[in-house]
Amino acid sequence: xxxxxxxxxxxxxxxxxxxxxxxxxxxxxxxxxxxxxxxxxxxxxxxxxxxxxxxxxxxxxxxxxxxxxxxxxxxxxxxxxxxxxxxxxxxxxxxxxxxxxxxxxxxxxxxxxxxxxxxxxxxxxxxxxxxxxxxxxxxxxxxxxxxxxxxxxxxxxxxxxxxxxxxxxxxxxxxxxxxxxxxxxxxxxxxxxxxxxxxxxxxxxxxxxxxxxxxxxxxxxxxxxxxxxxxxxxxxxxxxxxxxxxxxxxxxxxxxxxxxxxxxxxxxxxxxxxxxxxxxxxxxxxxxxxxxxxxxxxxxxxxxxxxxxxxxxxxxxxxxxxxxxxxxxxxxxxxxxxxxxxxxxxxxxxxxxxxxxxxxxxxxxxxxxxxxxxxxxxxxxxxxxxxxxxxxxxxxxxxxxxxxxxxxxxxxxxxxxxxxxxxxxxxxxxxxxxxxxxxxxxxxxxxxxxxxxxxxxxxxxxxxxxxxxxxxxxxxxxxxxxxxxxxxxxxxxxxxxxxxxxxxxxxxxxxxxxxxxxxxxxxxxxxxxxxxxxxxxxxxxxxx
Numbered sequence: 001x002x003x004x005x006x007x008x009x010x011x012x013x014x015x016x017x018x019x020x021x022x023x024x025x026x027x028x029x030x031x032x033x034x035x036x037x038x039x040x041x042x043x044x045x046x047x048x049x050x051x052x053x054x055x056x057x058x059x060x061x062x063x064x065x066x067x068x069x070x071x072x073x074x075x076x077x078x079x080x081x082x083x084x085x086x087x088x089x090x091x092x093x094x095x096x097x098x099x100x101x102x103x104x105x106x107x108x109x110x111x112x113x114x115x116x117x118x119x120x121x122x123x124x125x126x127x128x129x130x131x132x133x134x135x136x137x138x139x140x141x142x143x144x145x146x147x148x149x150x151x152x153x154x155x156x157x158x159x160x161x162x163x164x165x166x167x168x169x170x171x172x173x174x175x176x177x178x179x180x181x182x183x184x185x186x187x188x189x190x191x192x193x194x195x196x197x198x199x200x201x202x203x204x205x206x207x208x209x210x211x212x213x214x215x216x217x218x219x220x221x222x223x224x225x226x227x228x229x230x231x232x233x234x235x236x237x238x239x240x241x242x243x244x245x246x247x248x249x250x251x252x253x254x255x256x257x258x259x260x261x262x263x264x265x266x267x268x269x270x271x272x273x274x275x276x277x278x279x280x281x282x283x284x285x286x287x288x289x290x291x292x293x294x295x296x297x298x299x300x301x302x303x304x305x306x307x308x309x310x311x312x313x314x315x316x317x318x319x320x321x322x323x324x325x326x327x328x329x330x331x332x333x334x335x336x337x338x339x340x341x342x343x344x345x346x347x348x349x350x351x352x353x354x355x356x357x358x359x360x361x362x363x364x365x366x367x368x369x370x371x372x373x374x375x376x377x378x379x380x381x382x383x384x385x386x387x388x389x390x391x392x393x394x395x396x397x398x399x400x401x402x403x404x405x406x407x408x409x410x411x412x413x414x415x416x417x418x419x420x421x422x423x424x425x426x427x428x429x430x431x432x433x434x435x436x437x438x439x440x441x442x443x444x445x446x447x448x449x450x451x452x453x454x455x456x457x458x459x460x461x462x463x464x465x466x467x468x469x470x471x472x473x474x475x476x477x478x479x480x481x482x483x484x485x486x487x488x489x490x491x492x493x494x495x496x497x498x499x500x501x502x503x504x505x506x507x508x509x510x511x512x513x514x515x516x517x518x519x520x521x522x523x524x525x526x527x528x529x530x531x532x533x534x535x536x537x538x539x540x541x542x543x544x
Contacts, residue, residue, distance in 0.1 A: 060361045064342045070211035072338030077218035081250045085243045088233045090392040098316045101323030105308040106163050111156040113301040117294030119199045123344050124430045126207040131352025138271040142204050143279035149196040156192050191248045198255040213261045221254035292432040299439035307465035321401035322462045324392050336370045336417035340424030347428030366421050374417035378410040408466045415473045422480035438479045447472030
Protein backbone atom coordinates (compact mmCIF):
# COMPACT_ATOMS: atom_id res chain seq x y z
CA UNK A 1 0.00 0.00 0.00
CA UNK A 2 1.30 3.46 -0.86
CA UNK A 3 2.73 5.42 2.03
CA UNK A 4 0.29 8.22 3.08
CA UNK A 5 2.86 10.99 2.86
CA UNK A 6 3.65 10.26 -0.79
CA UNK A 7 0.52 11.75 -2.34
CA UNK A 8 1.16 14.76 -4.56
CA UNK A 9 -0.66 18.06 -3.98
CA UNK A 10 -3.84 18.62 -5.94
CA UNK A 11 -3.28 20.48 -9.22
CA UNK A 12 -4.40 24.10 -9.55
CA UNK A 13 -7.87 24.81 -10.87
CA UNK A 14 -8.21 24.80 -14.62
CA UNK A 15 -8.94 28.26 -15.98
CA UNK A 16 -8.65 29.94 -12.58
CA UNK A 17 -7.65 33.59 -12.66
CA UNK A 18 -6.15 35.62 -9.78
CA UNK A 19 -8.54 37.60 -7.64
CA UNK A 20 -8.62 41.28 -8.53
CA UNK A 21 -6.09 43.36 -6.65
CA UNK A 22 -4.25 40.39 -5.24
CA UNK A 23 -1.29 38.65 -6.84
CA UNK A 24 -1.92 34.93 -6.67
CA UNK A 25 1.02 33.08 -5.22
CA UNK A 26 2.20 29.80 -6.66
CA UNK A 27 -0.03 27.00 -5.51
CA UNK A 28 2.59 24.80 -4.01
CA UNK A 29 2.50 22.69 -0.89
CA UNK A 30 4.00 24.12 2.29
CA UNK A 31 7.58 23.07 2.81
CA UNK A 32 7.87 19.94 4.85
CA UNK A 33 9.66 20.04 8.17
CA UNK A 34 12.91 18.29 7.36
CA UNK A 35 13.63 17.66 11.02
CA UNK A 36 10.24 16.12 11.73
CA UNK A 37 11.37 12.54 11.33
CA UNK A 38 14.48 13.05 13.45
CA UNK A 39 12.62 15.04 16.11
CA UNK A 40 9.78 12.53 16.35
CA UNK A 41 12.21 9.65 16.60
CA UNK A 42 14.01 11.39 19.46
CA UNK A 43 10.73 12.33 21.16
CA UNK A 44 9.10 8.89 20.88
CA UNK A 45 12.14 6.75 21.60
CA UNK A 46 10.21 4.05 23.52
CA UNK A 47 10.16 0.75 21.65
CA UNK A 48 6.46 0.05 22.31
CA UNK A 49 5.52 3.46 20.90
CA UNK A 50 7.46 2.71 17.72
CA UNK A 51 5.74 -0.66 17.39
CA UNK A 52 2.23 0.69 17.88
CA UNK A 53 2.64 3.95 15.94
CA UNK A 54 3.85 3.89 12.33
CA UNK A 55 6.35 6.56 11.35
CA UNK A 56 3.77 8.81 9.66
CA UNK A 57 1.66 8.87 12.83
CA UNK A 58 4.67 9.57 15.06
CA UNK A 59 5.60 12.50 12.87
CA UNK A 60 2.06 13.86 12.94
CA UNK A 61 1.81 13.38 16.70
CA UNK A 62 5.00 15.40 17.04
CA UNK A 63 3.53 18.25 14.97
CA UNK A 64 0.20 18.20 16.84
CA UNK A 65 1.93 18.24 20.23
CA UNK A 66 4.25 21.03 19.13
CA UNK A 67 1.20 23.15 18.31
CA UNK A 68 -0.97 21.97 21.19
CA UNK A 69 1.47 22.89 23.98
CA UNK A 70 1.74 26.64 23.28
CA UNK A 71 -1.92 26.81 22.19
CA UNK A 72 -2.99 25.20 25.45
CA UNK A 73 -0.90 27.57 27.56
CA UNK A 74 -2.15 30.63 25.68
CA UNK A 75 -5.79 29.58 26.08
CA UNK A 76 -5.34 28.91 29.78
CA UNK A 77 -3.75 32.32 30.21
CA UNK A 78 -6.59 33.98 28.28
CA UNK A 79 -9.14 32.16 30.40
CA UNK A 80 -7.43 33.28 33.61
CA UNK A 81 -8.38 36.89 32.93
CA UNK A 82 -12.10 36.48 33.83
CA UNK A 83 -11.28 33.55 36.12
CA UNK A 84 -9.33 35.83 38.49
CA UNK A 85 -12.30 38.21 38.60
CA UNK A 86 -14.60 35.31 39.55
CA UNK A 87 -12.32 34.45 42.48
CA UNK A 88 -12.26 38.05 43.72
CA UNK A 89 -16.06 38.37 43.42
CA UNK A 90 -16.60 35.04 45.16
CA UNK A 91 -14.66 36.22 48.20
CA UNK A 92 -16.65 39.47 48.38
CA UNK A 93 -19.93 37.61 48.95
CA UNK A 94 -22.53 35.25 47.50
CA UNK A 95 -24.69 38.06 46.11
CA UNK A 96 -21.71 39.52 44.27
CA UNK A 97 -20.75 36.12 42.87
CA UNK A 98 -24.33 35.45 41.76
CA UNK A 99 -24.56 38.90 40.17
CA UNK A 100 -21.28 38.45 38.34
CA UNK A 101 -22.42 35.01 37.18
CA UNK A 102 -25.65 36.43 35.78
CA UNK A 103 -23.83 39.30 34.07
CA UNK A 104 -21.26 36.95 32.54
CA UNK A 105 -23.99 34.63 31.26
CA UNK A 106 -25.87 37.54 29.69
CA UNK A 107 -22.80 38.93 27.96
CA UNK A 108 -21.72 35.49 26.72
CA UNK A 109 -25.15 34.68 25.32
CA UNK A 110 -25.80 37.98 23.59
CA UNK A 111 -22.37 38.96 22.30
CA UNK A 112 -19.23 36.98 23.09
CA UNK A 113 -20.32 33.61 21.72
CA UNK A 114 -21.63 35.10 18.49
CA UNK A 115 -18.58 37.30 17.95
CA UNK A 116 -16.16 34.46 18.57
CA UNK A 117 -18.21 32.26 16.27
CA UNK A 118 -17.90 34.77 13.44
CA UNK A 119 -14.11 34.61 13.75
CA UNK A 120 -14.16 30.81 13.28
CA UNK A 121 -14.55 31.39 9.54
CA UNK A 122 -10.98 32.74 9.61
CA UNK A 123 -9.77 29.39 10.94
CA UNK A 124 -11.05 27.70 7.79
CA UNK A 125 -10.14 30.38 5.27
CA UNK A 126 -6.75 31.41 6.63
CA UNK A 127 -5.52 27.87 7.32
CA UNK A 128 -6.44 26.59 3.85
CA UNK A 129 -5.29 29.77 2.10
CA UNK A 130 -1.97 29.69 3.93
CA UNK A 131 -1.62 26.00 3.12
CA UNK A 132 -2.05 26.83 -0.57
CA UNK A 133 0.75 29.45 -0.20
CA UNK A 134 -1.47 32.34 -1.36
CA UNK A 135 0.07 34.66 1.23
CA UNK A 136 -1.37 38.07 0.40
CA UNK A 137 -4.88 36.63 0.31
CA UNK A 138 -4.47 35.93 4.05
CA UNK A 139 -4.17 39.66 4.69
CA UNK A 140 -7.31 40.39 2.66
CA UNK A 141 -9.26 37.82 4.71
CA UNK A 142 -8.05 39.49 7.91
CA UNK A 143 -9.18 42.92 6.68
CA UNK A 144 -12.59 41.62 5.69
CA UNK A 145 -13.16 39.86 9.01
CA UNK A 146 -12.03 42.95 10.95
CA UNK A 147 -14.63 45.14 9.27
CA UNK A 148 -17.38 42.56 9.81
CA UNK A 149 -16.56 42.15 13.51
CA UNK A 150 -16.42 45.89 14.14
CA UNK A 151 -19.85 46.29 12.54
CA UNK A 152 -21.14 43.45 14.70
CA UNK A 153 -20.34 45.53 17.81
CA UNK A 154 -23.33 47.79 17.03
CA UNK A 155 -26.10 45.23 17.70
CA UNK A 156 -24.09 43.98 20.69
CA UNK A 157 -24.23 47.39 22.31
CA UNK A 158 -27.95 47.74 21.55
CA UNK A 159 -28.71 44.44 23.28
CA UNK A 160 -26.63 45.14 26.35
CA UNK A 161 -28.04 48.61 26.93
CA UNK A 162 -31.42 46.95 27.48
CA UNK A 163 -30.14 43.78 29.15
CA UNK A 164 -31.33 44.71 32.65
CA UNK A 165 -34.96 44.94 31.53
CA UNK A 166 -34.62 41.73 29.53
CA UNK A 167 -33.42 39.87 32.62
CA UNK A 168 -36.39 41.09 34.62
CA UNK A 169 -38.70 39.81 31.88
CA UNK A 170 -36.99 36.42 32.26
CA UNK A 171 -37.96 36.41 35.96
CA UNK A 172 -34.43 36.76 37.30
CA UNK A 173 -34.09 38.06 40.86
CA UNK A 174 -34.28 41.85 40.82
CA UNK A 175 -31.55 42.45 43.39
CA UNK A 176 -29.05 40.17 41.67
CA UNK A 177 -29.74 41.66 38.23
CA UNK A 178 -29.64 45.25 39.48
CA UNK A 179 -26.57 44.74 41.63
CA UNK A 180 -24.01 44.24 38.90
CA UNK A 181 -25.45 43.91 35.43
CA UNK A 182 -26.00 47.56 34.57
CA UNK A 183 -22.55 48.42 35.98
CA UNK A 184 -20.76 45.78 33.93
CA UNK A 185 -22.80 46.65 30.85
CA UNK A 186 -21.57 50.25 30.94
CA UNK A 187 -17.96 49.07 30.95
CA UNK A 188 -18.62 46.52 28.22
CA UNK A 189 -19.54 49.29 25.81
CA UNK A 190 -15.79 49.88 25.52
CA UNK A 191 -14.85 46.20 25.64
CA UNK A 192 -16.17 44.40 22.57
CA UNK A 193 -13.79 45.86 20.02
CA UNK A 194 -10.83 44.67 22.08
CA UNK A 195 -12.28 41.17 22.59
CA UNK A 196 -13.11 40.59 18.93
CA UNK A 197 -9.93 42.14 17.52
CA UNK A 198 -7.79 40.08 19.88
CA UNK A 199 -9.54 36.91 18.75
CA UNK A 200 -8.94 37.84 15.11
CA UNK A 201 -5.25 38.41 15.79
CA UNK A 202 -5.02 35.02 17.49
CA UNK A 203 -6.70 33.30 14.54
CA UNK A 204 -4.49 35.17 12.07
CA UNK A 205 -1.31 34.00 13.80
CA UNK A 206 -2.16 30.45 14.85
CA UNK A 207 -3.36 29.39 11.40
CA UNK A 208 0.08 30.30 10.10
CA UNK A 209 1.64 28.17 12.83
CA UNK A 210 2.74 31.23 14.86
CA UNK A 211 1.82 30.44 18.46
CA UNK A 212 4.32 31.92 20.92
CA UNK A 213 3.37 35.64 20.63
CA UNK A 214 -0.11 35.12 22.00
CA UNK A 215 1.32 33.10 24.89
CA UNK A 216 3.84 35.81 25.79
CA UNK A 217 1.31 38.65 25.65
CA UNK A 218 -1.30 36.67 27.61
CA UNK A 219 1.24 36.03 30.38
CA UNK A 220 2.02 39.76 30.68
CA UNK A 221 -1.69 40.65 30.60
CA UNK A 222 -2.43 38.20 33.42
CA UNK A 223 0.21 39.76 35.65
CA UNK A 224 -1.27 43.20 35.02
CA UNK A 225 -4.82 41.87 35.49
CA UNK A 226 -3.98 40.41 38.89
CA UNK A 227 -2.48 43.70 40.02
CA UNK A 228 -5.43 45.72 38.72
CA UNK A 229 -7.96 43.46 40.48
CA UNK A 230 -6.05 43.60 43.74
CA UNK A 231 -5.79 47.39 43.55
CA UNK A 232 -9.41 48.09 42.61
CA UNK A 233 -11.15 45.41 44.68
CA UNK A 234 -8.93 44.75 47.70
CA UNK A 235 -7.14 48.07 48.19
CA UNK A 236 -9.63 50.65 46.93
CA UNK A 237 -12.61 48.40 47.86
CA UNK A 238 -14.61 49.31 44.77
CA UNK A 239 -16.34 45.91 44.80
CA UNK A 240 -18.12 44.86 41.65
CA UNK A 241 -17.49 48.22 40.01
CA UNK A 242 -13.78 47.55 40.36
CA UNK A 243 -14.15 44.03 38.95
CA UNK A 244 -16.01 45.35 35.90
CA UNK A 245 -13.35 47.99 35.29
CA UNK A 246 -10.57 45.41 35.72
CA UNK A 247 -12.22 43.05 33.23
CA UNK A 248 -12.48 45.75 30.57
CA UNK A 249 -8.94 46.98 31.11
CA UNK A 250 -7.47 43.47 30.94
CA UNK A 251 -9.13 42.74 27.58
CA UNK A 252 -7.97 46.05 26.13
CA UNK A 253 -4.43 45.47 27.41
CA UNK A 254 -4.08 41.97 25.93
CA UNK A 255 -5.36 43.18 22.55
CA UNK A 256 -2.91 46.09 22.46
CA UNK A 257 -0.02 43.92 23.64
CA UNK A 258 -0.54 41.36 20.87
CA UNK A 259 -0.96 44.06 18.23
CA UNK A 260 2.23 45.74 19.43
CA UNK A 261 4.13 42.44 19.34
CA UNK A 262 3.00 41.77 15.76
CA UNK A 263 4.17 45.23 14.72
CA UNK A 264 7.44 44.97 16.66
CA UNK A 265 8.46 41.58 15.27
CA UNK A 266 7.01 42.38 11.81
CA UNK A 267 5.02 39.15 11.77
CA UNK A 268 2.69 40.66 9.18
CA UNK A 269 5.30 41.17 6.46
CA UNK A 270 4.70 37.90 4.62
CA UNK A 271 0.91 38.15 4.43
CA UNK A 272 0.00 41.83 4.71
CA UNK A 273 -0.07 43.81 1.48
CA UNK A 274 -1.73 46.90 2.93
CA UNK A 275 -5.38 47.84 3.04
CA UNK A 276 -7.13 46.96 -0.20
CA UNK A 277 -10.58 47.60 -1.64
CA UNK A 278 -10.69 43.84 -2.22
CA UNK A 279 -11.69 43.48 1.45
CA UNK A 280 -15.00 45.17 0.60
CA UNK A 281 -15.90 42.42 -1.86
CA UNK A 282 -17.01 38.85 -1.36
CA UNK A 283 -18.69 39.37 2.00
CA UNK A 284 -21.40 36.93 1.01
CA UNK A 285 -18.86 34.15 0.53
CA UNK A 286 -17.29 34.94 3.89
CA UNK A 287 -20.64 34.98 5.67
CA UNK A 288 -21.55 31.58 4.21
CA UNK A 289 -18.85 30.20 6.47
CA UNK A 290 -19.12 32.76 9.27
CA UNK A 291 -22.84 32.34 9.98
CA UNK A 292 -22.72 28.52 10.37
CA UNK A 293 -19.56 28.98 12.44
CA UNK A 294 -21.35 31.42 14.72
CA UNK A 295 -24.31 29.09 15.15
CA UNK A 296 -21.97 26.15 15.80
CA UNK A 297 -20.27 28.02 18.65
CA UNK A 298 -23.44 29.63 19.98
CA UNK A 299 -25.53 26.47 20.13
CA UNK A 300 -22.81 24.74 22.13
CA UNK A 301 -21.99 27.73 24.33
CA UNK A 302 -25.57 28.81 24.97
CA UNK A 303 -26.61 25.49 26.44
CA UNK A 304 -24.27 26.16 29.38
CA UNK A 305 -25.54 29.70 29.77
CA UNK A 306 -29.17 28.56 29.54
CA UNK A 307 -28.37 26.39 32.53
CA UNK A 308 -27.25 29.55 34.34
CA UNK A 309 -30.53 31.32 33.58
CA UNK A 310 -32.53 28.29 34.71
CA UNK A 311 -30.44 28.08 37.87
CA UNK A 312 -31.34 31.72 38.54
CA UNK A 313 -34.92 30.55 39.13
CA UNK A 314 -33.70 28.11 41.79
CA UNK A 315 -31.98 30.69 44.02
CA UNK A 316 -28.64 32.34 44.71
CA UNK A 317 -26.88 29.18 45.91
CA UNK A 318 -27.79 27.17 42.82
CA UNK A 319 -26.90 30.07 40.54
CA UNK A 320 -23.50 30.49 42.20
CA UNK A 321 -22.82 26.73 42.05
CA UNK A 322 -23.84 26.61 38.38
CA UNK A 323 -21.48 29.46 37.58
CA UNK A 324 -18.63 27.68 39.36
CA UNK A 325 -19.38 24.55 37.34
CA UNK A 326 -19.13 26.62 34.16
CA UNK A 327 -15.78 28.00 35.32
CA UNK A 328 -14.44 24.52 36.15
CA UNK A 329 -15.77 23.20 32.87
CA UNK A 330 -14.02 26.01 31.02
CA UNK A 331 -10.72 25.06 32.67
CA UNK A 332 -10.97 21.39 31.71
CA UNK A 333 -12.11 22.41 28.22
CA UNK A 334 -8.79 24.18 27.66
CA UNK A 335 -6.94 20.89 27.09
CA UNK A 336 -9.11 19.53 24.24
CA UNK A 337 -9.43 23.09 22.93
CA UNK A 338 -5.67 23.19 22.38
CA UNK A 339 -5.91 19.96 20.37
CA UNK A 340 -8.98 21.39 18.60
CA UNK A 341 -6.97 24.39 17.39
CA UNK A 342 -3.94 22.30 16.42
CA UNK A 343 -6.11 19.85 14.45
CA UNK A 344 -7.90 22.71 12.70
CA UNK A 345 -4.60 24.29 11.64
CA UNK A 346 -3.02 21.01 10.49
CA UNK A 347 -6.13 19.79 8.63
CA UNK A 348 -6.73 23.18 6.99
CA UNK A 349 -3.10 23.54 5.90
CA UNK A 350 -3.07 19.99 4.54
CA UNK A 351 -6.29 20.41 2.55
CA UNK A 352 -5.11 23.78 1.25
CA UNK A 353 -1.98 22.05 -0.05
CA UNK A 354 -4.02 19.17 -1.51
CA UNK A 355 -2.42 16.64 0.85
CA UNK A 356 -5.51 14.72 1.96
CA UNK A 357 -3.58 11.80 3.43
CA UNK A 358 -1.90 14.08 5.94
CA UNK A 359 -5.28 15.52 6.93
CA UNK A 360 -6.61 12.00 7.55
CA UNK A 361 -3.67 11.14 9.80
CA UNK A 362 -4.13 14.40 11.72
CA UNK A 363 -7.78 13.54 12.41
CA UNK A 364 -6.94 10.13 13.84
CA UNK A 365 -4.03 11.34 15.96
CA UNK A 366 -5.98 14.30 17.38
CA UNK A 367 -9.01 12.19 18.38
CA UNK A 368 -6.94 9.55 20.16
CA UNK A 369 -4.82 12.18 21.92
CA UNK A 370 -7.90 14.04 23.19
CA UNK A 371 -9.41 10.83 24.56
CA UNK A 372 -6.23 9.94 26.46
CA UNK A 373 -5.94 13.42 27.99
CA UNK A 374 -9.63 13.39 28.96
CA UNK A 375 -9.12 10.17 30.91
CA UNK A 376 -6.32 11.77 32.94
CA UNK A 377 -8.49 14.82 33.57
CA UNK A 378 -11.31 12.62 34.81
CA UNK A 379 -9.07 10.92 37.38
CA UNK A 380 -7.83 14.28 38.67
CA UNK A 381 -11.34 15.73 38.97
CA UNK A 382 -12.63 12.66 40.78
CA UNK A 383 -9.82 12.88 43.32
CA UNK A 384 -10.15 16.63 43.99
CA UNK A 385 -13.90 17.18 43.69
CA UNK A 386 -14.47 17.85 47.41
CA UNK A 387 -11.97 20.74 47.62
CA UNK A 388 -12.15 22.43 44.21
CA UNK A 389 -15.06 24.63 45.27
CA UNK A 390 -13.00 26.30 47.99
CA UNK A 391 -10.90 27.97 45.30
CA UNK A 392 -13.90 30.19 44.51
CA UNK A 393 -15.84 30.50 47.75
CA UNK A 394 -15.78 29.63 51.45
CA UNK A 395 -19.51 28.80 51.59
CA UNK A 396 -19.76 25.11 52.53
CA UNK A 397 -23.19 24.69 50.94
CA UNK A 398 -22.01 25.89 47.54
CA UNK A 399 -18.84 23.79 47.81
CA UNK A 400 -20.96 20.69 48.48
CA UNK A 401 -23.19 21.45 45.50
CA UNK A 402 -20.12 21.75 43.29
CA UNK A 403 -18.70 18.48 44.64
CA UNK A 404 -21.93 16.59 43.92
CA UNK A 405 -22.06 17.90 40.36
CA UNK A 406 -18.40 17.13 39.65
CA UNK A 407 -19.14 13.43 40.10
CA UNK A 408 -21.29 13.57 36.98
CA UNK A 409 -19.06 16.04 35.18
CA UNK A 410 -16.10 13.63 35.16
CA UNK A 411 -18.01 11.55 32.60
CA UNK A 412 -19.24 14.57 30.66
CA UNK A 413 -15.78 16.04 30.09
CA UNK A 414 -14.59 12.87 28.30
CA UNK A 415 -17.34 13.07 25.69
CA UNK A 416 -16.97 16.84 25.49
CA UNK A 417 -13.25 16.48 24.70
CA UNK A 418 -13.98 14.22 21.73
CA UNK A 419 -16.72 16.57 20.54
CA UNK A 420 -14.38 19.55 20.79
CA UNK A 421 -11.73 17.93 18.59
CA UNK A 422 -14.35 16.72 16.10
CA UNK A 423 -15.57 20.31 15.78
CA UNK A 424 -12.03 21.53 15.14
CA UNK A 425 -11.56 19.00 12.36
CA UNK A 426 -14.87 20.00 10.77
CA UNK A 427 -13.84 23.67 10.92
CA UNK A 428 -10.54 22.85 9.21
CA UNK A 429 -12.53 21.11 6.46
CA UNK A 430 -15.01 23.98 6.08
CA UNK A 431 -17.92 21.81 7.24
CA UNK A 432 -19.28 24.07 10.00
CA UNK A 433 -22.82 23.66 8.72
CA UNK A 434 -22.86 20.02 9.79
CA UNK A 435 -21.76 20.89 13.32
CA UNK A 436 -24.24 23.78 13.57
CA UNK A 437 -27.29 21.74 12.53
CA UNK A 438 -26.26 18.80 14.73
CA UNK A 439 -25.88 21.09 17.75
CA UNK A 440 -29.28 22.67 17.13
CA UNK A 441 -31.08 19.34 16.87
CA UNK A 442 -29.42 17.44 19.69
CA UNK A 443 -28.90 20.25 22.22
CA UNK A 444 -32.17 22.14 21.89
CA UNK A 445 -34.83 20.13 20.10
CA UNK A 446 -34.01 16.94 22.04
CA UNK A 447 -31.78 17.71 25.03
CA UNK A 448 -33.19 20.95 26.43
CA UNK A 449 -36.76 19.71 27.09
CA UNK A 450 -35.28 16.70 28.88
CA UNK A 451 -33.00 18.92 30.95
CA UNK A 452 -35.80 21.28 32.03
CA UNK A 453 -37.90 18.32 33.11
CA UNK A 454 -35.02 16.93 35.16
CA UNK A 455 -34.21 20.28 36.78
CA UNK A 456 -37.71 21.23 37.90
CA UNK A 457 -40.16 18.33 37.70
CA UNK A 458 -37.70 15.63 38.74
CA UNK A 459 -36.23 18.12 41.26
CA UNK A 460 -32.62 17.34 40.36
CA UNK A 461 -31.95 21.10 40.29
CA UNK A 462 -28.66 22.02 38.55
CA UNK A 463 -27.69 18.35 38.35
CA UNK A 464 -30.46 18.00 35.78
CA UNK A 465 -28.66 20.50 33.57
CA UNK A 466 -25.56 18.30 33.58
CA UNK A 467 -27.62 15.27 32.57
CA UNK A 468 -29.05 17.39 29.73
CA UNK A 469 -25.56 18.21 28.47
CA UNK A 470 -24.30 14.62 28.84
CA UNK A 471 -27.26 13.34 26.84
CA UNK A 472 -26.82 15.96 24.12
CA UNK A 473 -23.03 15.71 23.92
CA UNK A 474 -23.18 11.92 23.65
CA UNK A 475 -25.53 12.02 20.66
CA UNK A 476 -23.72 14.94 19.01
CA UNK A 477 -20.33 13.27 19.45
CA UNK A 478 -21.64 10.10 17.85
CA UNK A 479 -23.01 12.10 14.93
CA UNK A 480 -19.76 13.98 14.41
CA UNK A 481 -17.80 10.75 14.68
CA UNK A 482 -19.96 9.24 11.97
CA UNK A 483 -19.40 12.30 9.78
CA UNK A 484 -15.65 12.04 10.22
CA UNK A 485 -15.76 8.29 9.67
CA UNK A 486 -17.38 8.96 6.28
CA UNK A 487 -14.88 11.73 5.60
CA UNK A 488 -11.88 9.52 6.38
CA UNK A 489 -13.14 6.43 4.60
CA UNK A 490 -11.65 5.42 1.25
CA UNK A 491 -14.97 6.06 -0.45
CA UNK A 492 -14.95 9.67 0.78
CA UNK A 493 -11.22 10.34 0.31
CA UNK A 494 -11.62 11.15 -3.39
CA UNK A 495 -14.06 13.95 -2.58
CA UNK A 496 -11.75 15.24 0.13
CA UNK A 497 -8.94 15.59 -2.40
CA UNK A 498 -10.97 18.27 -4.11
CA UNK A 499 -11.56 20.03 -0.79
CA UNK A 500 -8.08 21.48 -0.87
CA UNK A 501 -9.27 23.79 -3.62
CA UNK A 502 -12.42 24.91 -1.76
CA UNK A 503 -10.99 28.27 -0.74
CA UNK A 504 -9.75 29.04 -4.25
CA UNK A 505 -13.10 28.07 -5.77
CA UNK A 506 -15.01 30.15 -3.26
CA UNK A 507 -12.87 33.23 -3.83
CA UNK A 508 -13.02 32.94 -7.61
CA UNK A 509 -16.77 32.44 -7.62
CA UNK A 510 -16.54 29.00 -9.23
CA UNK A 511 -18.52 27.35 -6.46
CA UNK A 512 -20.96 28.54 -3.83
CA UNK A 513 -20.68 25.75 -1.32
CA UNK A 514 -18.02 23.43 0.08
CA UNK A 515 -17.31 20.54 -2.22
CA UNK A 516 -17.93 17.85 0.38
CA UNK A 517 -20.85 15.74 -0.84
CA UNK A 518 -23.55 14.16 1.23
CA UNK A 519 -24.31 16.91 3.79
CA UNK A 520 -27.94 15.89 4.11
CA UNK A 521 -27.02 12.23 4.38
CA UNK A 522 -24.52 12.97 7.14
CA UNK A 523 -26.85 15.30 9.03
CA UNK A 524 -30.03 13.30 9.09
CA UNK A 525 -28.89 9.70 8.98
CA UNK A 526 -29.21 7.66 12.13
CA UNK A 527 -26.51 8.31 14.77
CA UNK A 528 -23.95 5.55 15.14
CA UNK A 529 -23.31 4.15 18.56
CA UNK A 530 -20.20 5.68 20.09
CA UNK A 531 -19.03 2.40 21.57
CA UNK A 532 -19.54 0.62 18.25
CA UNK A 533 -17.47 3.27 16.50
CA UNK A 534 -14.64 2.81 18.98
CA UNK A 535 -14.81 -0.94 18.44
CA UNK A 536 -14.56 -0.51 14.67
CA UNK A 537 -11.76 2.04 14.83
CA UNK A 538 -9.69 -0.12 17.18
CA UNK A 539 -8.65 -2.38 14.31
CA UNK A 540 -8.23 0.23 11.58
CA UNK A 541 -7.08 3.36 13.36
CA UNK A 542 -3.40 3.06 12.56
CA UNK A 543 -3.55 1.06 9.34
CA UNK A 544 -1.39 2.53 6.63
